[in-house]
Amino acid sequence: MTTATANPASGRRDVSGVVDALLTRYGARAVTTRAIREQHSHGEGLADPALPDVVVYPRDNDEVAAIVRLCHAARVPVIAFGVGTSLEAHVAALEGGVTIDFAEMNRVLEVNVEDLDCRVQAGVTREQLNAELKGTGLFFPIDPGANATIGGMAATRASGTNAVRYGTMRENVMGLTVVTADGTPIHTGGRARKSSAGYDLTRLIVGSEGTLGIITEIQLRLYGLPESITAAVCQFPDLGSAVRTVIAAMQMSIPVARIELLDDVQMDACIRYSKLEGYEAKPTLFFEFHGTTAGTAEQAELMQQIASEHGGSAFAWTSAQEERNKLWKARHQAYYAALALKPGHQAFATDACVPISKLADCVLETRADVEREGMTAPIVGHVGDGNFHLVLLFDPKDPADRERAEGIARRCSARAIAMGGTCTGEHGIGVHKLDALVEEHGDAVKVMRAIKHALDPTNILNPGKTVPMHD
Amino acid sequence: MSDAIVDGWCARIRDCAAREAPVAIVGGGSKAFYGHRVDGETLDTREHAGIVDYEPTELVVTARAGTPLADLETALAAERQMLAFEPPHFAEGATLGGTVAAGLSGPRRPYSGAVRDLVLGIRVIDGHGRHLAFGGRVMKNVAGFDVSRLMTGAQGTLGVITEVSLKCLPRPAAETTRVFECPADDAIRRVNEWSGHPLPLSATCYVDGRLAVRLSGAAPAVEAAARKLGGDAMPDADTFWRSVRDHAHRFFERGSGEVLWRLSVKSTAPFTDFDGVQLVEWGGALRWVRGASPALDAARLRAFAASHGGHATLFRGGNGRDGIFHPLAPAVMTLHRSLKEAFDPVRVLNRGRMYAGF
Structure with a gap:
C-alpha cells in the first residue's frame, strides 16, 4: 500500500487567504468546523482521515467554477465530494485545501422520456434519481450498492451488480459539464449516441477520480423498466462449478441482468446473519433476469438446466417482487453479515478483476492466502464480469493485523495482474492502489502522468490520487 | 518477429520526432477519405497482423492492428461470435487498427454498443516512440485513466495503435427484418417509440420511403416481436444491412x-x-x-x-474548407491541444487529420 504522504507545501500558497475568501463569499455555505472537516476527510474505506481546511457547498456551475478559479490562483488543492462512499481514500484531503460538497447541487435538471436520457447535477444520488423517475417507466440501472451520488459514480467509473446487462458508468454517461483546473466550465459529449466531435473527453474524465476536472452535471442514459424481473438462486459443490455455470450462460447469450457469487465463508455468514433456511454454506449464485414475462421465465428455466449440468442444487426462482427480495436477501445483507463475523473488527475492502476462466483460481489462491495469514475474509463476486470483492476483517487496535490485511490486498492485486486481469475492477486507485497501478501499467503510467499534467498543470485537482506523480 | 516490427516503428517514430518529420499512419486505406489529408512518411500497419489471443469462452479477442477486419470476423464467426458494433468496412482490406482509430460503428451500435464501448485494452506507440499498454482483457477496469477509449476515434493523432483487445458477443440465434412504408417523420416517431419497449431491436434504417427494422435474439423473442411490429419481411436482409454498413447501398452513390x-x-x-x-x-x-x-x-x-x-x-466529398469535423468550443480545443501535447509534443502522428495541428 502506498502511504499517503503529503507533498509539504511545494508551491502551495496561502490556504488561509482562500478560506477567508470562501467564508466571506459563501457565508454559512463555507464551513471550517472540525466535525464537518472530519466528516469530509475519508470515504467508506479505511478511516485514515486527512482533513480539508474548508468545506464549501456551491449551488451551481458558476459557483463551482469560481471556487476552482480561487484555488487555481492560490494553488490550493480542491477535492470534489459527493456522499463519501468511495473505498480507496479518494476524498481524503491529503494536502488539505478546499473540499467541494455537492449536497446543494442535487437537482434532476431534465428527464427526456422519449430520448431515454436525463441530465442531473453531480450531487443527485442514484436512489433519488430512481425515485424521481417513478411514473416515467424508466430507470437508471447502475447499482454499486451504496447510495452514491451520480457525480461520484461518474468520477469513479462505478458499476456494480447490473453491469452484465447495462454496462458501467463508462457506457452510460453521455456527456458532462466539467470545471477544468483553471476554473473554466466545459461541456463534453452531448445527447447524441455518438460522443461529441474530437477526442472522447467524456470517457477520459469518467473514472479520473476528480484529478482531471470537477464534474458538475451529468447526462445519463436511462432504460425502460423491464416488463418482468425474475430472480433465481442456486448452490454449488465448489467454486469452479459455479464459475463454469456462468461461463456456459454467457456463451449462450442468456441476457442475465445480475449474476452474483457468494463464497462459502460469505454464505456461512449470511445464513447466520439473515437467518436463512434451506441453504448450506456452499458457493452460491444469485441471478436476476430482466425482460418480457415469457423471456425471463424461459431464461430462469434455461439457467436451471445449465446449473444442474454443473452440479447445482437447491435451485429456486420466482418472479414475485416480495419473493425476489427474500431470495436476494443474503446478497443484499452480505456486507453486514461479513462484519458480524468478527464484532469489533473493521472491514478493509479490496477488489480485483480477472478473465472469467481465471476467476475460480484467483479466488481460491486468495482464499488460501487469507487462511495462511489466519484472517477472515468473505468473498463476493460480480461473476459475470470476473470481478470479485474481498472483505478483510481486521482488528483496528492491532497494527500487525492491519498490515496482514494490507499484505493480502497487495498480493491479491499482483495475482490478478499476473492472471491477465486488473488490480481493480470497481473501487478504483485512489491512494491505496498507486503502487498496483504502476505494477499493472508500467511505462503507460508516465503517459497518464503527462495527461494529468496537461489538464492540471499545477496539480490542484485531488492531488495524490489515481496517478503517482513521481517514480 | 512482430515484436521486431513494433520495435522498428518505435525507432522510426523517435527518429521522425527528432527530425520533426510527420508520419502518416495507414492500414487498408478503406477510410482514407475520412478526415483531412495527412502528409508525411507512411507507416503501414498491415505488416503487424494476426490474432494474438482468442478465447471464445472469455468473449474477448486480442489482435494486432494490421489484422484485416474480415479475417477477424471470420475467426469469430467460426465460434458463432461477432464484433457487436458491426464495424463498417467501406472497402476491402479494412484493418482492425483503422477501425478503432476511426471510431466508427455500424447499424447495431445503438443496441449493442459503440466500438469504444467494446474496446477493453489497447497498445499504442506514442509520439515519443514508446510502446505502451492501456486497459487489458477484462470487462471492468478502473485502474487509472481510460486511455483505451481516448485512443478510440482519435484517428491516430495520439498514438499508433498496435494491438487491441475487444469484447465480442455471441451471434444472435435468430434474426429477421421487417419493412414498413411510411413518411420520414412517422418513421422517426415509430422507432423512438419502439426503443422504449423491451423489443429485441438490433438496427433501423429509413431510406427511399421505407423503414427497415432488424430484430435479433432468441427465436421466440424475435418471432413475438415481429408479430407485434407487423410490417413485411425483407428478403435477403443481410445484404441490405451490409450495404448500409459499408455505404454500398445506392443511397451513398x-x-x-x-x-x-x-x-x-x-x-x-x-x-x-x-x-x-x-x-x-x-x-x-x-x-x-x-x-x-x-x-x-x-x-x-x-x-x-x-x-x-x-x-x-x-x-x-467537398473541399473541407469549412472544416470536416464539427468545430470545438475554445476551452475544449485548449484541452485537445494539451492532450496532443501530452502524447505527441512534436506532433509527428497524423498531424492535421482532425483539426489544424492534430
Missing part, C-alpha cells in the same frame, strides 16, 4: 459535386429537409444527408446538429 454529411443527433430530433436526400439509422440518432455541395450548407447542418445535442461531419 454520390453524383458529381455531391457531398455526404453525417449528422449525429438525439434520436428524437425532427426530420428536417436540407435540400438533399437522407438515410436515417440508429433509431433516429444518425442522419446521412447527401446532396450538392453548395446547397448543403455547412453552417446550417452544424447548427441543426448542435441544437439537437450532436454534431455534423463532412463525411465524404
Whole structure:
C-alpha cells in the first residue's frame, strides 16, 4: 500500500487567504468546523482521515467554477465530494485545501422520456434519481450498492451488480459539464449516441477520480423498466462449478441482468446473519433476469438446466417482487453479515478483476492466502464480469493485523495482474492502489502522468490520487 | 518477429520526432477519405497482423492492428461470435487498427454498443516512440485513466495503435427484418417509440420511403416481436444491412459535386429537409444527408446538429474548407491541444487529420 504522504507545501500558497475568501463569499455555505472537516476527510474505506481546511457547498456551475478559479490562483488543492462512499481514500484531503460538497447541487435538471436520457447535477444520488423517475417507466440501472451520488459514480467509473446487462458508468454517461483546473466550465459529449466531435473527453474524465476536472452535471442514459424481473438462486459443490455455470450462460447469450457469487465463508455468514433456511454454506449464485414475462421465465428455466449440468442444487426462482427480495436477501445483507463475523473488527475492502476462466483460481489462491495469514475474509463476486470483492476483517487496535490485511490486498492485486486481469475492477486507485497501478501499467503510467499534467498543470485537482506523480 | 516490427516503428517514430518529420499512419486505406489529408512518411500497419489471443469462452479477442477486419470476423464467426458494433468496412482490406482509430460503428451500435464501448485494452506507440499498454482483457477496469477509449476515434493523432483487445458477443440465434412504408417523420416517431419497449431491436434504417427494422435474439423473442411490429419481411436482409454498413447501398452513390454529411443527433430530433436526400439509422440518432455541395450548407447542418445535442461531419466529398469535423468550443480545443501535447509534443502522428495541428 502506498502511504499517503503529503507533498509539504511545494508551491502551495496561502490556504488561509482562500478560506477567508470562501467564508466571506459563501457565508454559512463555507464551513471550517472540525466535525464537518472530519466528516469530509475519508470515504467508506479505511478511516485514515486527512482533513480539508474548508468545506464549501456551491449551488451551481458558476459557483463551482469560481471556487476552482480561487484555488487555481492560490494553488490550493480542491477535492470534489459527493456522499463519501468511495473505498480507496479518494476524498481524503491529503494536502488539505478546499473540499467541494455537492449536497446543494442535487437537482434532476431534465428527464427526456422519449430520448431515454436525463441530465442531473453531480450531487443527485442514484436512489433519488430512481425515485424521481417513478411514473416515467424508466430507470437508471447502475447499482454499486451504496447510495452514491451520480457525480461520484461518474468520477469513479462505478458499476456494480447490473453491469452484465447495462454496462458501467463508462457506457452510460453521455456527456458532462466539467470545471477544468483553471476554473473554466466545459461541456463534453452531448445527447447524441455518438460522443461529441474530437477526442472522447467524456470517457477520459469518467473514472479520473476528480484529478482531471470537477464534474458538475451529468447526462445519463436511462432504460425502460423491464416488463418482468425474475430472480433465481442456486448452490454449488465448489467454486469452479459455479464459475463454469456462468461461463456456459454467457456463451449462450442468456441476457442475465445480475449474476452474483457468494463464497462459502460469505454464505456461512449470511445464513447466520439473515437467518436463512434451506441453504448450506456452499458457493452460491444469485441471478436476476430482466425482460418480457415469457423471456425471463424461459431464461430462469434455461439457467436451471445449465446449473444442474454443473452440479447445482437447491435451485429456486420466482418472479414475485416480495419473493425476489427474500431470495436476494443474503446478497443484499452480505456486507453486514461479513462484519458480524468478527464484532469489533473493521472491514478493509479490496477488489480485483480477472478473465472469467481465471476467476475460480484467483479466488481460491486468495482464499488460501487469507487462511495462511489466519484472517477472515468473505468473498463476493460480480461473476459475470470476473470481478470479485474481498472483505478483510481486521482488528483496528492491532497494527500487525492491519498490515496482514494490507499484505493480502497487495498480493491479491499482483495475482490478478499476473492472471491477465486488473488490480481493480470497481473501487478504483485512489491512494491505496498507486503502487498496483504502476505494477499493472508500467511505462503507460508516465503517459497518464503527462495527461494529468496537461489538464492540471499545477496539480490542484485531488492531488495524490489515481496517478503517482513521481517514480 | 512482430515484436521486431513494433520495435522498428518505435525507432522510426523517435527518429521522425527528432527530425520533426510527420508520419502518416495507414492500414487498408478503406477510410482514407475520412478526415483531412495527412502528409508525411507512411507507416503501414498491415505488416503487424494476426490474432494474438482468442478465447471464445472469455468473449474477448486480442489482435494486432494490421489484422484485416474480415479475417477477424471470420475467426469469430467460426465460434458463432461477432464484433457487436458491426464495424463498417467501406472497402476491402479494412484493418482492425483503422477501425478503432476511426471510431466508427455500424447499424447495431445503438443496441449493442459503440466500438469504444467494446474496446477493453489497447497498445499504442506514442509520439515519443514508446510502446505502451492501456486497459487489458477484462470487462471492468478502473485502474487509472481510460486511455483505451481516448485512443478510440482519435484517428491516430495520439498514438499508433498496435494491438487491441475487444469484447465480442455471441451471434444472435435468430434474426429477421421487417419493412414498413411510411413518411420520414412517422418513421422517426415509430422507432423512438419502439426503443422504449423491451423489443429485441438490433438496427433501423429509413431510406427511399421505407423503414427497415432488424430484430435479433432468441427465436421466440424475435418471432413475438415481429408479430407485434407487423410490417413485411425483407428478403435477403443481410445484404441490405451490409450495404448500409459499408455505404454500398445506392443511397451513398454520390453524383458529381455531391457531398455526404453525417449528422449525429438525439434520436428524437425532427426530420428536417436540407435540400438533399437522407438515410436515417440508429433509431433516429444518425442522419446521412447527401446532396450538392453548395446547397448543403455547412453552417446550417452544424447548427441543426448542435441544437439537437450532436454534431455534423463532412463525411465524404467537398473541399473541407469549412472544416470536416464539427468545430470545438475554445476551452475544449485548449484541452485537445494539451492532450496532443501530452502524447505527441512534436506532433509527428497524423498531424492535421482532425483539426489544424492534430
